[in-house]
Structure formats: structure tokens, C-alpha cells
Amino acid sequence: MRKASLEEHIANCFFCIEFCAEQQRVWNALDAWEPGPVDTRFDARLLARIEARPNWKVRLRQWLGEISWKPVLPAAAVLAAYFVIVAPQPQDQQPLMAGTEVQQVEQTLQDLEMLQQLKLSNK
Incomplete structure (x- = not known):
């Protein structure tokens, strides 16, 4: 019963007909x-590559290469801006920025973070 209904669907559905035709071409x-x-040396070369273990420097480089650093960049920018803007200052010096300038910097950092997320979502 289920087989007959499936075969009937495949015979009448345009997408299924196309899929079956493409699958038949692949087969x-x-x-x-x-x-x-x-190559007669294939097995020996494959076993040699499997048995060869890279040293710790190579493994560390491979591990660091696999890490995605993109999410860290906006956080590092915000942290750097925090230390530049909010860093403790001696009593006798004037603040580096006025309140409106701080808000502008915060807004700019938020805009940069949003643009960074848009770049990540497009990839």
C-alpha cells in the first residue's frame, strides 16, 4: 500500500521526477x-603518513589555525576602548573625552560590531 502510494507520487511529482532522472544520470x-x-607504493606511503606524527609545534599551529578568531575581535575592540576611555586617571589631569565623545565612541564600536557580524553571516 505505502509502496504503491510512493510510486504514484513519484510518477506525478515534477520535483521527484527531476530528482530521479538526475539520480539515474549519476548512477x-x-x-x-x-x-x-x-600505484603499488600507495599502501606503504599511506601507512608512513599515518604513522608519522608531527611535533608539538606543528600540532599547536594546526590547532590554532582551526580556531575562529572572528568572534574575539569585537570583544577585544570593546575591551581596548574601555581601558582607553575609563582607565583611572590622576586627579590633576583632565579626562581624555567628554561625555558626548564617549557616547560617540560607544556607538561607533557598536556599529563596528554589527558590521563584523554582518560580514560573518554572509560567509
């Missing part, structure tokens, strides 16, 4: 494919 291409000759 035909795989049936026609002839693999090339296998």
Missing part, C-alpha cells in the same frame, strides 16, 4: 567510470 556515470591503475 549511469558511476557505472561507466573506469578507475585508473593503483
Whole structure:
């Protein structure tokens, strides 16, 4: 019963007809494919690569390369701005920025963070 209803759907659904045709083309291409000759040294080279362990420097570089640093950049910018703007100042000096300038810097940092998130979402 379920098989008959599935076959009826496939026979009448445009998307399923297209999918089945594309799948049949893939199967035909795989049936026609002839693999090339296998190198006699393939197994030995593969085992040598598996057994070769990189030193700790190479593994550390690989591990650091896998980490995504993009989320850290906006946080680092905000932290740097915090220390520049809010850093304790001696009593006899004037503040670096007025209140409106601080708000402008905060708004700019928020805008930069939003742009950074837009760049990340487009990738």
C-alpha cells in the first residue's frame, strides 16, 4: 500500500521526477567510470603518513589555525576602548573625552560590531 502510494507520487511529482532522472544520470556515470591503475607504493606511503606524527609545534599551529578568531575581535575592540576611555586617571589631569565623545565612541564600536557580524553571516 505505502509502496504503491510512493510510486504514484513519484510518477506525478515534477520535483521527484527531476530528482530521479538526475539520480539515474549519476548512477549511469558511476557505472561507466573506469578507475585508473593503483600505484603499488600507495599502501606503504599511506601507512608512513599515518604513522608519522608531527611535533608539538606543528600540532599547536594546526590547532590554532582551526580556531575562529572572528568572534574575539569585537570583544577585544570593546575591551581596548574601555581601558582607553575609563582607565583611572590622576586627579590633576583632565579626562581624555567628554561625555558626548564617549557616547560617540560607544556607538561607533557598536556599529563596528554589527558590521563584523554582518560580514560573518554572509560567509
